[in-house]
Amino acid sequence: MRVSKWLVPTLYILFLMLPIYWLVSMSFKTTNEILGGFSLFPQNFTTENYVKIFTDPTWYWGYINSLAYVSLNTIISVAAALPAAYAFSRYRFLGDKHLFFWLLTNRMAPAAVFALPFLQLYSSIGLFDSYLAVALAHTLFNVPLAVWILEGFMSGVPKELDETAYVDGHSFFGFFFKIFLPTIAAGIGVAIFFCFMFSWVELLLAKTLTSVEAKPIAAVMTRTSSTSGYELGLLAAAGSLTIIPGAIVIWFVRNYIAKGFALGRV
Amino acid sequence: MAKITLNDLRHSYMPNPEKPADYALKRLDLEWKDGGAYALLGPSGCGKTTLLNIISGLLIPSHGQVLFGEQDVTRLPTDARNIAQVFQFPVVYDTMTVYDNLAFPLRNRGVPEAQVDQRVRTIAEMTDLTGMLKQRASGLTADGKQKISLGRGLVRENVNAIMFDEPLTVIDPHLKWLLRSKLKELHQKLGTTMIYVTHDQTEALTFADQVVVMKDGEVVQSGTPIELFEKPQHTFVGHFIGSPGMNIMPCTVSGGKVRVGESLIEVGNARVLYNFEGTFELGVRPEFTSFAASGLPVKVAKVTDTGRNKIVDTRLGDLSIKLLVENGAAIPSEGAHLAFDTAHSQVYDNGWLVD
Amino acid sequence: MNKTVNQKAWFFVLPVVILVAFNALIPLMTVVNYSMQETFGDNTFFWSGVRWFEQILQSDRFWASLGRQLFFTFTILFIEVPLGVAIALTMPKKGPWVSVCLVLMALPLLIPWNVVGAMWNIFALPDIGLLGKLLNSIGFDYNYTRQTGDAWFTLILMDVWHWTSLVVLLAYAGLVSIPDAYYQAALIDGASKWKIFRFIQLPKMKRVLTIAILLRFMDSFNIYTEPVVLTGGGPGNSTTLLSIDLVKIALGQFDLGPAAAMSLIYFLIILLTSWIFYTLMMRNEEQ
Numbered sequence: 001m002r003v004s005k006w007l008v009p010t011l012y013i014l015f016l017m018l019p020i021y022w023l024v025s026m027s028f029k030t031t032n033e034i035l036g037g038f039s040l041f042p043q044n045f046t047t048e049n050y051v052k053i054f055t056d057p058t059w060y061w062g063y064i065n066s067l068a069y070v071s072l073n074t075i076i077s078v079a080a081a082l083p084a085a086y087a088f089s090r091y092r093f094l095g096d097k098h099l100f101f102w103l104l105t106n107r108m109a110p111a112a113v114f115a116l117p118f119l120q121l122y123s124s125i126g127l128f129d130s131y132l133a134v135a136l137a138h139t140l141f142n143v144p145l146a147v148w149i150l151e152g153f154m155s156g157v158p159k160e161l162d163e164t165a166y167v168d169g170h171s172f173f174g175f176f177f178k179i180f181l182p183t184i185a186a187g188i189g190v191a192i193f194f195c196f197m198f199s200w201v202e203l204l205l206a207k208t209l210t211s212v213e214a215k216p217i218a219a220v221m222t223r224t225s226s227t228s229g230y231e232l233g234l235l236a237a238a239g240s241l242t243i244i245p246g247a248i249v250i251w252f253v254r255n256y257i258a259k260g261f262a263l264g265r266v
Numbered sequence: 267m268a269k270i271t272l273n274d275l276r277h278s279y280m281p282n283p284e285k286p287a288d289y290a291l292k293r294l295d296l297e298w299k300d301g302g303a304y305a306l307l308g309p310s311g312c313g314k315t316t317l318l319n320i321i322s323g324l325l326i327p328s329h330g331q332v333l334f335g336e337q338d339v340t341r342l343p344t345d346a347r348n349i350a351q352v353f354q355f356p357v358v359y360d361t362m363t364v365y366d367n368l369a370f371p372l373r374n375r376g377v378p379e380a381q382v383d384q385r386v387r388t389i390a391e392m393t394d395l396t397g398m399l400k401q402r403a404s405g406l407t408a409d410g411k412q413k414i415s416l417g418r419g420l421v422r423e424n425v426n427a428i429m430f431d432e433p434l435t436v437i438d439p440h441l442k443w444l445l446r447s448k449l450k451e452l453h454q455k456l457g458t459t460m461i462y463v464t465h466d467q468t469e470a471l472t473f474a475d476q477v478v479v480m481k482d483g484e485v486v487q488s489g490t491p492i493e494l495f496e497k498p499q500h501t502f503v504g505h506f507i508g509s510p511g512m513n514i515m516p517c518t519v520s521g522g523k524v525r526v527g528e529s530l531i532e533v534g535n536a537r538v539l540y541n542f543e544g545t546f547e548l549g550v551r552p553e554f555t556s557f558a559a560s561g562l563p564v565k566v567a568k569v570t571d572t573g574r575n576k577i578v579d580t581r582l583g584d585l586s587i588k589l590l591v592e593n594g595a596a597i598p599s600e601g602a603h604l605a606f607d608t609a610h611s612q613v614y615d616n617g618w619l620v621d
Numbered sequence: 622m623n624k625t626v627n628q629k630a631w632f633f634v635l636p637v638v639i640l641v642a643f644n645a646l647i648p649l650m651t652v653v654n655y656s657m658q659e660t661f662g663d664n665t666f667f668w669s670g671v672r673w674f675e676q677i678l679q680s681d682r683f684w685a686s687l688g689r690q691l692f693f694t695f696t697i698l699f700i701e702v703p704l705g706v707a708i709a710l711t712m713p714k715k716g717p718w719v720s721v722c723l724v725l726m727a728l729p730l731l732i733p734w735n736v737v738g739a740m741w742n743i744f745a746l747p748d749i750g751l752l753g754k755l756l757n758s759i760g761f762d763y764n765y766t767r768q769t770g771d772a773w774f775t776l777i778l779m780d781v782w783h784w785t786s787l788v789v790l791l792a793y794a795g796l797v798s799i800p801d802a803y804y805q806a807a808l809i810d811g812a813s814k815w816k817i818f819r820f821i822q823l824p825k826m827k828r829v830l831t832i833a834i835l836l837r838f839m840d841s842f843n844i845y846t847e848p849v850v851l852t853g854g855g856p857g858n859s860t861t862l863l864s865i866d867l868v869k870i871a872l873g874q875f876d877l878g879p880a881a882a883m884s885l886i887y888f889l890i891i892l893l894t895s896w897i898f899y900t901l902m903m904r905n906e907e908q
Binding site: 005006007008009012013015016017018019020022023026034035037038040076079080081083084086087088090091092093094096099101103104105106107108109110111112113114115116117118120121136137139140143144147197200201202203204217218221222232235236239242243245246247249250251254255 | 624625626627628629630631633634636637638640641643644645647648649651652707708711712713718720722723724725726727728729730731732733734735736739740741743744748749750751752754782785786789839842843845846864865867868871877880884887888891892895896899
């Protein structure tokens, strides 16, 4: 009984880990060993690929760029979503339901449809190849998501909390920042997590809207196959490194991940 | 149907319990007759839900036995024990109709459909659900849902016992009263053993023939409501049951005489006190306390009118002693003295009645 | 919760509306604009009305892509939803290992999509990849860069690997929200495992599962980066899904008119299905 209880989750996690293992193990191989044949473990263990990434500015700037626009996007998305989610959770107003649905439709917008118009839009306002361009573009799908998650958490807070605060003489802003936001801290954490996640994994828009200055790591990676032949070891090392920020973020919100989506209203 | 015996029952949620505090349930020996109405009364965390779960088979005790009749059921799974249980929060199967909800326990046991139908209708009649049989259970109010849970508990014939785990928690006060009398009526009609767990003394005392009072995983007293009221075995029982609770005063015992301060008090258990010396506790209920010309000198601090009578809060130094006074009776403002009904004044040693 | 009517609430939603409108409406208008004009690459445009729409709707290429897209979407839904629910059901509800489990399961969700594609591209290579080597060594003639069936198999396996955890997390969230009393009552009522699933777990998971299906439906329609990196839509056009085809036309051939018309048709399909989902869900919730 004890063993069988964990059997299915363990098998599933093994299945999930295999490709990741393959990527990480490859990152410690030389390109020659990778192309030379099949080996389960690195035969000539090397950290050369990682050294290259940490010393070559085009490589490590790719990471800095990605983290920069992802953070910027997370801040913008959550900051804009907070008041809106509050309005949806507390008030009824003209067109509220339609507005909510319209916001959600943008979560469904295929990036492929918007890639080209985005390029033209952001070029024309002079933001092309800047962090802000990617950060703003990603709000298209992150803001609706953040509103959705936050609204779910806020609806769980009884309205009496607001009323008591007003009776106690708090101004609206005093209440909102000092009482309300700490109350839904978990919700904000979950929203930050999901915004971070979707901005971090998205590539098409990020690549389209940048060329040199704000080039994301994902776009730098595509270079390895084109300019310098097939540098698989380097590609694997770069790929392995992209897993780390996500893993760190998920560790912080591990107790809330499951809750995050479940509480959202559709 | 059978009597229920609990034999040296102990339970700990820890794998290796050492000190008494590790046990959620300390040593328990009880015997419940077939067909009785019993209540388990105690504050939250006293182990009453643990005990209930052991009886219903949701928990296996770390030590001891549960017997139904002569059969040891300690390790028997829940469905083999033939018991029913109603929970604190209404448990209904949302997607089913009220009818299907009631029929569920019977159908799961392969009862023929004609018999199911007849039984469901009988129970629906008893629980006032007849008009809603075709409705979806999810649409009902909290008390409607709790009636379904109740009905599901009653629907099987010949269950060993039906257990209620604070079933009226989510019910509105005015409906509480209705459902409570309904339960009492159902018990009389069906004659099944019922075990009712609650922290509410009114619910326990009105429902049960026999009340088991628990505290910190121990039974402090088991008896009829009258016994609990007139002769509490422990100051906890005296305090927990009754409103206001029993007055507890420090007293000295010497040579068979009991004194509170300087005043000599006659007590009901005086004859067993002859070899007691030292400081003990005196317990007297407010109902058995009255004003008198002489006795214990106190100051009147506060008078509360409950409608039927007045609760007078008096002070002996810092100690509060309450008494009940009939409406219209005079309340002395200066130089008040208290007298206690001898038969209902008892000395307690470390909380326990000296007996 | 009873909400008060307050039109001033619009000021609260204004930042969001401006942000999303800027990102959604202007590009959408650009797309609509392109879809009705013709260009010869020198920045001169001619009005072409609904011609591009007719052309797209009559082209075999569009219907073929749409067909592949639908096949892909429904296949992964049929695999990921039951699999995700099954895994969530076997997960223990408490214990120190549960959060470790959840973190490990969520890991694929946090890997950039091109890395997912690249990872599987290498993982499945028949000569140097673990999966490819394994399948060939146990007797399968497996080569996803040459054989259509193998390419589909790899594509679907990759998506199952990537997204099943989302369903697991959601279903798990639904399951842990069921109070213990329900399971205890079911035991006492003598319900079988199947009946517990059918009458307690499934109804309680209904809402999160609808969200899971909706999200997987939308995202599988939007999928672009992973299959492009994995197979590039090949061999031939055999795994060219709708958005891959769209980008091929728009950026590869720079046929802005048809690409825009196709974008709109594509967007409308997603919108319509999502709207049906949304209304059905709202109606369910009001019941």
